[in-house]
Amino acid sequence: MSNIPESKRAAILYAALELFAESGFHSAPMSRLASLADVGVGSIYRYFADKDELIHAVYEQVDDALQRDIIKSLDSTLSPRSQFIQLVANLIYYLKAHSREFKFLEQYYNSPYGIEKKRVKFSPEAFVDQSNPIVSFYANNVDGALKGMLFQLYLALTFGPIILLVRDSLSGLVVLDEALIQQTSEACWSAIKA
Amino acid sequence: MSNIPESKRAAILYAALELFAESGFHSAPMSRLASLADVGVGSIYRYFADKDELIHAVYEQVDDALQRDIIKSLDSTLSPRSQFIQLVANLIYYLKAHSREFKFLEQYYNSPYGIEKKRVKFSPEAFVDQSNPIVSFYANNVDGALKGMLFQLYLALTFGPIILLVRDSLSGLVVLDEALIQQTSEACWSAIKA
DNA sequence: TAGAAGTGACGGAATGTTCACTCCGCAGGA
DNA sequence: TCCTGCGGAGTGAACATTCCGTCACTTCTA
Numbered sequence: 001m002s003n004i005p006e007s008k009r010a011a012i013l014y015a016a017l018e019l020f021a022e023s024g025f026h027s028a029p030m031s032r033l034a035s036l037a038d039v040g041v042g043s044i045y046r047y048f049a050d051k052d053e054l055i056h057a058v059y060e061q062v063d064d065a066l067q068r069d070i071i072k073s074l075d076s077t078l079s080p081r082s083q084f085i086q087l088v089a090n091l092i093y094y095l096k097a098h099s100r101e102f103k104f105l106e107q108y109y110n111s112p113y114g115i116e117k118k119r120v121k122f123s124p125e126a127f128v129d130q131s132n133p134i135v136s137f138y139a140n141n142v143d144g145a146l147k148g149m150l151f152q153l154y155l156a157l158t159f160g161p162i163i164l165l166v167r168d169s170l171s172g173l174v175v176l177d178e179a180l181i182q183q184t185s186e187a188c189w190s191a192i193k194a
Numbered sequence: 195m196s197n198i199p200e201s202k203r204a205a206i207l208y209a210a211l212e213l214f215a216e217s218g219f220h221s222a223p224m225s226r227l228a229s230l231a232d233v234g235v236g237s238i239y240r241y242f243a244d245k246d247e248l249i250h251a252v253y254e255q256v257d258d259a260l261q262r263d264i265i266k267s268l269d270s271t272l273s274p275r276s277q278f279i280q281l282v283a284n285l286i287y288y289l290k291a292h293s294r295e296f297k298f299l300e301q302y303y304n305s306p307y308g309i310e311k312k313r314v315k316f317s318p319e320a321f322v323d324q325s326n327p328i329v330s331f332y333a334n335n336v337d338g339a340l341k342g343m344l345f346q347l348y349l350a351l352t353f354g355p356i357i358l359l360v361r362d363s364l365s366g367l368v369v370l371d372e373a374l375i376q377q378t379s380e381a382c383w384s385a386i387k388a
Numbered sequence: 389t390a391g392a393a394g395t396g397a398c399g400g401a402a403t404g405t406t407c408a409c410t411c412c413g414c415a416g417g418a
Numbered sequence: 419t420c421c422t423g424c425g426g427a428g429t430g431a432a433c434a435t436t437c438c439g440t441c442a443c444t445t446c447t448a
Contacts, residue, residue: 026220040425110304123367152368157381160354173317174346187351191385234399
């Protein structure tokens, strides 16, 4: 019950994020994970029932951190336009700086593991949950600044371009500098503003 | 040399598309593919050197068909706006109607298999290839109708939302009816128009 | 033209490899 | 001397790929 077990658990999670992001779930043997985390194979199973549980645990951690960053970037005293542009720009900066997390999330949501999570997080019913700051941004539509679209369409128009662009940036196809990030944020705003 | 071998090859490709789209590359054993295609395991290896070659062959087929559909949908006699909206709407219809192809392509481009293809197809250098109708649409920028952005950004703003929306439609999170498709096309246009 | 011999597509059992997961003995603290 | 967290060899299952006998069909020959 000391914090040593927790730090071992943390080491496993950290190594798992790196290995999964780099190699994909299917090419990340538990044995390789063990040596990367500097831990015996058996010890991994002391903290996680199986590989699936480990994958979900990594997701929870990554998602928590991302969520916290997004919330931090929203400032409801700003105009809707400024609020939105700040949100998009911040998100791009974050994902660019956390490429492991980005790659992991992409995999997770595109695998059987993440399907259920996606459904819960992004369903039309989730649109009612005002405690989520992103949801409430779209739902409140302050001053009628937005076009008045389906929640799903807002999400697609906002996150779709971001995802592709960050992907390209990680592949080296594009240099995501400040100017480009600004331009992207504004273009996304054009797509959803009234 | 009769056409029987070719039709067996075609049967394997067809079954592979279905199986890969449904189960993913890693959960699609060759044995299951064989029984789905109504073929012996050994026969698959008569037509394809290994699983990788098969995956790439499926990709070529799927991509060809998609390319042909896109080209068909472009009509350079229309205004840039109409041309673009038709392109987007058509693409959404196509992907919605060809969910197997869509799922396959998503997997392919997000796996080690497709990385090289993506680099070749979507690199900044590809922006010069005027024989590709999509490229020339952005590159020519008739009447200065577009904002004048990086090729990569055009692609992200156009295809990003489409991909997310079609994904949601396939998960049943959204009903992609004609009105929504129209709305999406116009929103994408707002993002890139001058 | 009957039948023998050759050809190559085909199926699927057999093989070897890779992995997730288990089990058992060990080290060190109480 | 217990007890507890640990490591890593061992186990069995799943899989890609190979190998070889079978069979339908063609070509040759008397």
